C-alpha cells in the first residue's frame with residue numbers, strides 16, 4: 001500500500017474500485033483544480049450536508065465526523081448560522097471602519113488569555129497567522145532563526161512552508177530553520193522533558209553557530225502532526241526558557257489545540273503552564289467561517305506596529321468577527337471545554353480498554369477531545385505500523401466513522417471529534433473501532 005508522505009491518508013489512484021460517478025468527479029477535479037490537491041481515503045467521500053457530529057453523502061448516508069477541528073462546535077451550529085446570516089445581511093466591511101463587534105470579540109477573547117497578552121490581530125487563515133507571528137518575532141528580535149518540531153505543520157505561505165517540515169522532503173526547509181524531535185515519551189529513554197529541552201538548546205546553538213540569531217520557537221501544544229503528544233504537562237516549559245535565554249520568542253500555535261479542545265484549559269499552552277509571546281489561532285475560531293488571528297504581548301508588537309502598516313481585507317471583517325463571537329459564546333455557554341474533558345476521558349478509556357486484547361494498539365494518548373492512537377507491530381518493539389494504521393482509517397470510513405492519521409511514521413490515528421461529542425457518540429465510535437480491529441487481524 002502506498003502512503004503519501006506529503007499527506008498521510010491521501011487518496012491513491014487504483015487503491016479501491018470506484019464507481020463511474022466517483023471516478024468522473026475525481027477526473028473533473030484533477031482537470032479543474034490541478035495536481036497539487038489531495039483527497040482523503042482510498043474511497044474519497046462526497047459530502048453534501050452536515051449537522052452536529054454528522055456528515056451526509058448524496059445518498060443520505062451518515063458519517064460520524066471524528067476528525068473535525070474546524071466546525072468544532074458541530075456542523076452548521078444554529079448560533080453561528082443565524083449570527084452570520086444576520087450580519088451578512090446587515091454590513092460586511094473591514095477593520096478600517098469603526099465597528100463594535102470586532103472590539104467586543106477582541107475583549108472577550110483576550111479575557112481568556114494570561115494578563116500579559118494584550119492585543120489581538122486578525123487574519124483569515126492559520127497560515128497567515130503564523131506568517132504574521134513570524135514577521136513580528138523577527139522584527140522584535142532582529143533575528144531570523146526558527147526552531148520547530150520535526151513533523152510540525154504550520155501552514156502554506158512561502159515563509160511558513162519553510163518551517164513546516166511535515167510538508168515532506170520536496171518542500172525545503174529554510175536555511176534559518178532547525179527541527180527537533182517531538183517529545184515522544186513512549187520512545188524516548190529517560191526524562192522526555194529534559195531530552196526535549198536539550199534538543200531545543202542544541203538547535204538554538206546550531207542556529208547561532210551558523211550565524212542565525214534565534215527569533216522564535218514555535219510549537220503546537222498538542223503536537224498534532226508530530227503524533228499527538230500531550231503529556232507530561234509542562235514538557236515544553238524549559239524549551240520556552242531556552243528560547244527566551246537566547247533572545248528569541250515563543251509562538252504558541254493554537255490552531256489545533258485552542259478553543260477548548262484539550263479539555264483542561266481553553267488554550268493548549270495553558271496545560272503546560274507557559275505564557276507565550278505570540279499566540280496564533282485559526283481553524284475552529286469561526287466554526288467554519290474563515291477567521292484567524294495572532295494574540296500578542298503589547299511590547300512585542302509595538303515596534304512592528306509603528307514601522308509596518310497592517311491591514312488584512314477580510315481579516316476581522318464584520319462577518320468574521322460575528323462568527324467568531326458566536327462560536328466563543330457557544331463554547332462558553334454550552335460548557336464545551338468541560339464536555340471535551342469529560343467525554344474525551346471516556347472515549348480515551350474506551351479505546352484504551354481495546355488495547356488489552358489488541359497488540360496493534362501501542363498507546364492511547366491525548367487530552368480532551370484530541371486523541372492519538374499509536375499503531376505498532378507489537379507492544380514490545382513499539383515499531384510503528386503505518387500500513388495497519390491506514391487500513392484502520394479506511395475501514396472506519398467504510399463503517400461510517402471519519403478519522404485520519406499523523407506522525408513522522410504515519411502510524412498514529414488522529415481522533416478529533418466536535419466538542420459537542422456525547423458519551424453515546426463515544427460508544428458508537430468504540431463499537432466501530434472494535435469491529436474494524438477485529439477485521440484487520
Ligand SMILES: Cc1ncc(COP(=O)(O)O)c(C=O)c1O
Nearest residue numbers: 125126127153154155220255256
Ligand atoms: C497547527 C497548525 N497551524 C497552522 C495551520 C494552518 O492553518 P490554515 O490551513 O488555516 O492556513 C494548520 C492547519 O492544518 C495547523 O494544523
